Amino acid sequence: MAKVLYITAHPHNDTQSYSMAVGKAFIDSYTEVNPSDEIIPIDLYNEEIPYIDADVFSGWGKLRSGQDFSELYAEEKVKVGRLNELCEQFISADKYVFVTPLWNFSFPPILKAYIDAVAVAGKTFKYTEQGPVGLLTDKKALHIQARGGIYSEGPAAQLEMGHRYLHVIMQFFGVPSFEGLFVEGHNAMPDKANEIKENAIARAKDLSHTF
Numbered sequence: 471m472a473k474v475l476y477i478t479a480h481p482h483n484d485t486q487s488y489s490m491a492v493g494k495a496f497i498d499s500y501t502e503v504n505p506s507d508e509i510i511p512i513d514l515y516n517e518e519i520p521y522i523d524a525d526v527f528s529g530w531g532k533l534r535s536g537q538d539f540s541e542l543y544a545e546e547k548v549k550v551g552r553l554n555e556l557c558e559q560f561i562s563a564d565k566y567v568f569v570t571p572l573w574n575f576s577f578p579p580i581l582k583a584y585i586d587a588v589a590v591a592g593k594t595f596k597y598t599e600q601g602p603v604g605l606l607t608d609k610k611a612l613h614i615q616a617r618g619g620i621y622s623e624g625p626a627a628q629l630e631m632g633h634r635y636l637h638v639i640m641q642f643f644g645v646p647s648f649e650g651l652f653v654e655g656h657n658a659m660p661d662k663a664n665e666i667k668e669n670a671i672a673r674a675k676d677l678s679h680t681f
Contacts (some may be wrong), residue, residue, distance in 0.1 A: 471507055471508060471563040472504070472508070472565055473492055473506055473507070473508045473510065473562060473564050474497075474500070474502070474508065474509050474510065474563065474565045474566075474567060475510050475512055475559070475563045475565070475566050476493070476497050476509055476510065476511045476512065476546070476565070476567045476569070477512045477514065477566060477567065477568050477569065477581075477584070478490060478493060478511070478512070478513050478514065478515075478569040479515070479568070479569065479570045479578045479584075480490045480512045480515070480568075480569065480571055480583040481515050481573075481578075482592070483651055485673055486658055487571065487616065488571075488616035488653045488666075488667055488670070489569050489570060489571050489614055489615060489616035490528070490569060490668070491654060491667060491671065492569075492614050492616070492651065492653050492670045492671055492674045493567070493674075495671040495674045495675055496523050496567065496612075496614060496651070496674035496675070496678050496681075497509060497567065497678075498674040498675065499674065499678035499679075500678040500681060502678075503678055503679050510559075510563070510602055512520055512579075512584075513579060514580045514583075514584055515580060518552055519525045519552075519556070519580060519583045519584050519587060520548075520549040520552050520583075520587070521583055521586075522553075522586050522587075525543070525546050525549050526537070526546070526549050526550060526551075526553065528543075528546055529542045529543075529546030529547070529549065529550040530550065531545070533550070536557045539551075551588045553590075554586075556588060557587060557588045557590050557593055557594070558586040558593075560588040560594070561588075561594065561606070561654065563609070563681070564608070564609060564610075564617065565608075565609065565610050565611065565612075566587070566609065566611040566645075567612045567614065567681075568611065568612070568613045568614070569580070569613075569614045569615075569638060570574060570613070570614075570615050570616075570632060571615070571616050571617075572615055572616065572617040572618070572621065572630065572656035573632075575629045575631050575632070576631045576635065577632040577635075577636075578633040579616075580609070585636075585639055589639070589642075589643075593605065594606055594643045595642055595644065597662055601616065602642065603644065604641070604643040604644020604645065604673055605643070605644055606643040606644045606645050607645075607646060608642040609643075609644075609645045609646075609647075610645065610646070610647035610648070610649075610681070611636075611640050611645050611647065611648045611649070612648075612649045612650075612651065612677070612681055613633055613636050613637075613648070613651070614650075614651045614652075614653075615633055615650065615651070615652050615653070615672065616653040616654070616656075617630070617652060617653065617654035617655070617671045618654070618655075618656060618657030618658065619654065619655065619657060619658045620654055620655050620658060621652075621654060621656060622652060632674070633650050633652075636648070637650075639650060649653070649681070651669075651670070651674055651677060653666060653667060653670040653672060657666045
């Protein structure tokens with residue numbers, strides 16, 4: 471049995487968002503194909519994702535200096551404790567499915583906050599004399615992303631930074647398998663929007679059998 475984190479970073483649901491609609495099709499089909507797997511939905515817009523701020527740095531500094539967690543200030547405890555929960559949950563999973571839109575060539579900022587929460591030295595990666603080494607070498611990940619324009623080819627391909635960022639981070643964590651499923655062009659070609667969406671849903675269902 472595998473544990474799958476279904477991580478969505480969109481304020482809209484599957485009736486309003488192309489990425490969420492394709493993501494739902496994928497995870498519903500995946501659940502049918504893998505009924506014994508545990509699916510854990512993480513809606514980042516409805517989760518407490520602390521930013522790494524002065525309280526967090528202060529709390530981490532105290533812990534590194536040997537102080538006990540119980541000695542932290544209240545705000546430090548809340549934020550540091552929650553960040554640790556998120557990281558431990560991420561490490562415990564076998565597969566990750568990220569669902570995002572393409573906003574301003576990247577993804578919503580709440581996902582960056584989540585990545586910051588789980589990018590922890592000694593847990594998802596480690597530093598060595600040869601450089602950083604990823605520790606999540608037995609995981610796999612998928613990114614489902616909706617793009618209103620065409621970013622898979624031509625000059626615009628160089629502007630897309632959301633999927634490329636996740637690719638770099640997954641490599642940094644040592645994740646050996648990272649795939650992308652893109653829904654693109656529906657804003658540029660509104661007359662074909664439904665066809666684009668349905669084709670992406672079909673590809674998502676197919677991918678659910680091999681992920």
